[in-house]
Amino acid sequence: MKTKKFDYLIVGAGPAGMFACYELLKRKVDGKTIALFDMGSRLEDRKKSEVMTGFGGAGTYSDGKLHYTPKLSHERTFHLIDPDDYQKILDEVEKIFADFGVDSEYFPKNAEEVEEMVAEAERNDVELVVRKAQHVGTDKLKEVVAKFQKYLLDRGVTLFDKTEIVDLIVKKEEAVGVVDKKGNKYLGNRVLLVPGRVNAAWLQKIGKKYGIKYQYDMVEIGVRVEFPRSVMKRYAEALYEVVLKVRTKTFDDVMRTFCSCPNGLVAVETYPEYICVNGHSLSDHLSLNSNFAFVCEVHLTEPVENSIDYAESIAKLATTIGGGKPILQRLKDLQRGRRSTWSRLKKSMVRPSLKDVTPGDISMALPHRIVVNILEGLEKLDTVMPGINSGSTLLYAPEVKLRSSKVALTPAMETTLKNVYAAGDAAGVSGSITGAAATGIMAARGMSKRKT
Ligand SMILES: Cc1cc2nc3c(=O)[nH]c(=O)nc-3n(C[C@H](O)[C@H](O)[C@H](O)COP(=O)(O)OP(=O)(O)OC[C@H]3O[C@@H](n4cnc5c(N)ncnc54)[C@H](O)[C@@H]3O)c2cc1C
Structure with a gap:
């Protein structure tokens, strides 16, 4: 069993974890070190059958529909951030995806036709929700995720794949690290928990153990x-x-x-x-x-x-x-x-x-x-x-x-346990790739702003 030390510990390499790393790098975290953990494999080793775990999370083999209008599941952040500010983060997510090669056409295509469709739905007592979106497709999305992984690793993020984090290390009511299944310890004073839907129950368990507050949704x-x-x-x-x-x-x-x-x-x-x-x-x-x-x-x-x-x-x-x-x-x-x-x-x-x-x-x-x-x-x-x-x-x-364990978070995305932040689907604040990405960025900003 080993002990390693980092500044930022990010548990989950889905869109929330990936974009949190990206934002931390962008903020030039001054030589601070970032460890990214995933219980699944890095992209090149990830099998098609591993739909939920591994680099890119549930996003990698998903359909790759990217939504940029803050409606539906995006609204789950509105108790934390002003919708206009959230839209700005979504715009950034859109730009980052474009930088990594997303060039798919945008929907809706014909505004007039869509307006008529909305009206027709209304006349039939049905609501049609319209959002700006791109469809990347499962096969193309994997290439985008591969570029993203390379970008993070080239800039010094340490990826621990096939490493399941099972617990936090808590001292004097604040987190000082995490422990993996084999008992290895990773010390760090900013922990971001983004385990996705696949492990939302684990986040709840950790919440119960350490008194992190959350509410059912x-x-x-x-x-x-x-x-x-x-x-x-x-x-x-x-x-x-x-x-x-x-x-x-x-x-x-x-x-x-x-x-x-x-x-x-x-x-x-x-x-x-x-x-x-x-x-x-x-x-x-x-x-x-x-x-x-x-x-x-x-x-x-x-x-x-x-x-x-x-x-x-x-x-x-x-x-x-x-x-x-x-x-x-x-x-x-x-x-x-x-x-x-x-x-x-x-x-x-x-x-x-x-x-x-x-x-x-x-x-x-x-x-x-x-x-x-x-x-x-x-x-x-x-x-x-x-x-x-x-x-x-x-x-x-x-x-x-x-989407039911909505973790109680500050606008900086910190939980009620000091040094522990949460974002993405498991925290109940997103339900999509772009939503998870946006909340990952919000958490990175919160973590990097707080003084040690
Ligand atoms: C088949 C499918 C299709 C989808 N299609 C779309 C779509 O087209 N558009 C869209 O917007 N959304 C889609 N979604 C939803 C989208 O993928 C998720 O909303 C998004 O990936 C959530 O991101 P996340 O980072 O919160 O979690 P996830 O993507 O679930 O990533 C969490 C990661 O954490 C890792 N992990 C969990 N627990 C631990 C632990 N204890 N230790 C270490 N690692 C851990 C997991 O291995 C996983 O890789 C789809 C989902 C699925 C399953």
Whole structure:
């Protein structure tokens, strides 16, 4: 077991950790040393199956949709920063991505057409959210991340890959370092915790152990919807990312589409105790199908406020029923209250892009309220996206977004434990690549400003 000393310790090499390092280097931290830890591999050793861990984090093999309008998950920082100042940081993130080779076209393409689409949605009691975005594509994004890794390493950042940090070293109520799984110690008086969604539960555990304050927030639970690409074509061409919000008839809950992948593929995310579904597109756009997440916002109030536990227990149940694989069901089968089988799935006009699934019954895995919301929500969406409510539409479960441990932070992104900062998805202040990147920059600024 060894002990090493650095000035800045950054746990997690996802977008939040990468941009925090970048900002610290930019601020010329005067010979101060930066250690960047990731439980996964450095980029060149990272396998395709390692979707959640390794340099670049969940961003590396993601679809690479980059959003630059401070809406939706970006709003999760607004208790810490003025929206106009946040926009300036997002603009910087955009410029940094461009410097590392992102040159994809911008959405929305035609403002007039988009205005009419917004109006049409309004007339049907549906909200269409419009944001400035670029789509990089999974394959191209990896090149961008490779340049980013090289940039950081060339400038002296020490990357400890395959190094899982398991604990903090705390003395007199302030953090003075971290410990890895093998017992090696790394001393430093600024610790940034950015472990992403894959390890949000670990951040909570650390929080409980050291009295770092946090509050539960909403989670989103639902399905990944796959359909012929023609169904979403109009939206994809104008906006690329389609965020449509509806309120459901029976429960008056909000259901929304997000993470839409035009001509994309459905993917699996593997967590230690369960699996979830997600989606991505390659930049060549060859798939005949498109997909998006269709999820229901779940806010829990006392006495059961731990929405992470609730969402994870649903994901575990779905994983059990799917035999360790995502459950796939044809919408017509769900509407008729029967399970899907491979022979019933063959009757669908949509060929599943993810084959390693278990045909089954989503209503056996998701709570009744969410299943009703999915059925009613798709009906409503069909008014602005004809064809989405067709019997051939495919539903994959579980699609679960955990954003519920919102760490209590100062505007400098410091937690209630001295010297410990947090950012990115695990801290509950972002839910996207650009959001995580922006909060990483905010944390770097906070850390570098504080006097030792
Ligand atoms: C399949 C998929 C597709 C997506 N598509 C998009 C998209 O198109 N656009 C978009 O904006 N967002 C997308 N997202 C979400 C986006 O990737 C995340 O919001 C973003 O990566 C969060 O950044 P982060 O830095 O907070 O965490 P992460 O990217 O999750 O990175 C956290 C890193 O920390 C490491 N880590 C965790 N715990 C420890 C520990 N204890 N010790 C050491 N290392 C640790 C992990 O290995 C990981 O590399 C997608 C996500 C997935 C899974």
